[in-house]
Amino acid sequence: MNLNGYTDLPDGKIASVVTYLHMRRPPDLPRPEAPPGLTLERIRSDAARYRALFRRIGEPWLWFSRAAMPEEELEAILADPRVEVDVLRDGDADIGLLELDFRHDSEAELAFLGLVPETIGRGAGRFLIQEAVRRAFGKPVERLFVHTCSLDHPDALAFYRRAGFVPYKRAIEVADDPRLTGRLPPQAGAHVPVLGKL
Template sequence: MARLEVTTTYLEMLSAEQIIPADPTELTLTEAIAPCPEFQRFLYTAVGGSWYWMDRLRWTYQQWLDYLTQDHIRTWVGYVQGTPAGYFELSQQPDQSAKIEYFGLLPQFIGQGHGGYLLTQALKTAWELTSKRVWVHTNSIDGPHALKNYQARGLAIYDQQRAIFDLPQSPPGPWPGSLRPNL
């Protein structure tokens, strides 16, 4: 384990007119309507395994199912040539805002323009859930382009917080030993 200072950055958008769209790519978007813990866990680990997404790794099947069957949670998956390339998960918050809970691409689809386009779609979809505010947070151990992508699409920083975390020497990857050396 290593002690690491992590900066969490909170961003928001207060109007759908603030979206700065990215150019479309060949990515197609489908809502994952049927609750499927296996698929959701795959997305979570495949996208977040390189970036220390670990808070849900210990969830049981029932915890995943309980989470996914909540009315205020919705997930969309981006596909490239029939292969899952990334996803975003939205939640409608008690204050009627919409939060991008999770967002990202599988490693082999990073750097091809899909992230900007997927985020554009995430923001447009989030604004269908609210007329008040869309928000998200990222941190300094997330993908190196995450913060820039959020800002490039029109989200503005409204807060930053720093905290010390005990983290493994390397991110967990989608499964043990799977982390590619070039990440």
């Protein structure tokens, strides 16, 4: 890969710039309150429900990792007591996801945080990120970290920075286009053109 210019990718590949962020102490904020009508519900060992919500949240941004993960691997993550997965609900509807991973020594990873597209901009994301920070630093952790990429929602990086995260590393991720492998439907990630045969 050329680190001082352009590198051509073959058809069937996608690439993104990944930004890693972290915080070592929580900002001084009041305890987060859910917007009216929204509740958090912990889920365990319900891979079908998790995967359905993951896809609703992530398909517009080409989230494919958990969509492609083997069932037994996903079930093991969901069942691990060191992983906290909460679903944000609006009445009977699942509209958001908050996943904290405490499997790292003295660190927590904000593995996933997202909302279904029609919910963005109503304060639910701010509630989820504040709740994530509160929960992470409610345990004996020295650092909370997260990453986002250039394929994600255009405000994702600024959102994490507003929440108090600081960028510390950048990487380039190259992967098979999940629309060509069948992991995501052809209409997913409309902002990224498909280069290859569907």
